[in-house]
Amino acid sequence: MKILLDSAREADARQAKALGWVDGITTNPILMAQAGLPPADTLHRLADVGLAPLWYQLTAKDPDTMEHEAQALLNLFFQPVVLKIAPTPAGFQFVARKDHTCAVTAVYSSAQALAACAAGADYVIVYVNRATRLMGDGFSLVHDIARVLEGTGTHILAASIKSADEAAGAVAAGAHMLTLPLNVLLSMTRHPFSDQAVEQFDREGTGLGKLAAG
Numbered sequence: 001m002k003i004l005l006d007s008a009r010e011a012d013a014r015q016a017k018a019l020g021w022v023d024g025i026t027t028n029p030i031l032m033a034q035a036g037l038p039p040a041d042t043l044h045r046l047a048d049v050g051l052a053p054l055w056y057q058l059t060a061k062d063p064d065t066m067e068h069e070a071q072a073l074l075n076l077f078f079q080p081v082v083l084k085i086a087p088t089p090a091g092f093q094f095v096a097r098k099d100h101t102c103a104v105t106a107v108y109s110s111a112q113a114l115a116a117c118a119a120g121a122d123y124v125i126v127y128v129n130r131a132t133r134l135m136g137d138g139f140s141l142v143h144d145i146a147r148v149l150e151g152t153g154t155h156i157l158a159a160s161i162k163s164a165d166e167a168a169g170a171v172a173a174g175a176h177m178l179t180l181p182l183n184v185l186l187s188m189t190r191h192p193f194s195d196q197a198v199e200q201f202d203r204e205g206t207g208l209g210k211l212a213a214g
């Protein structure tokens with residue numbers, strides 16, 4: 001299980017990197033815009049943080065210009081990258097060239113997932129919360145896609161996750177990996193009853209660490 005940060009903000013990336021259990025960062029064109037800097041500056045800052053691989057979504061529209069954009073990215077970011085590809089006819093053509101590690105993003109059907117698999121995509125990205133809002137049940141979409149991709153080399157990254165419970169539900173439905181905004185990442189380690197238990201250990205318990213603290 002790998003958990004990634006879904007953000008293009010340097011400050012978020014630094015916090016996620018410090019956690020020690022976050023395995024990369026996903027961006028998309030909206031997140032890049034929200035970072036508020038020219039794209040190359042944002043990418044330089046993220047490279048400086050070193051939370052890799054970077055999953056970067058190509059914005060060019062045809063396979064040849066997509067390749068130019070990919071090369072521009074690789075010239076800026078000297079760490080592993082995964083190219084996120086929008087599910088357009090040109091996007092599937094680009095994936096089928098098999099020149100890069102690719103994730104077909106914004107997948108809303110099992111048929112798209114199968115086409116991505118046939119094109120040689122390493123990952124499909126399923127927008128769980130958006131699918132629930134738009135289609136009724138994002139978990140059943142993940143479940144259906146997991147069934148059709150079973151035994152293939154194409155894995156499911158669940159995205160558009162708004163809570164810790166939704167993150168766990170996406171994995172229970174068959175997602176192999178998660179990408180989460182910072183607030184959801186941070187909330188995953190907490191539970192009110194765990195906090196109560198920790199308070200009780202501190203109040204009533206003892207141990208070497210407690211003795212050392214005086």
Ligand code: G3P
Binds near residue numbers: 027129
């Ligand atoms: O990478 C962004 C993806 O996770 C979609 O999230 O919040 O726009 O539905 P959201």
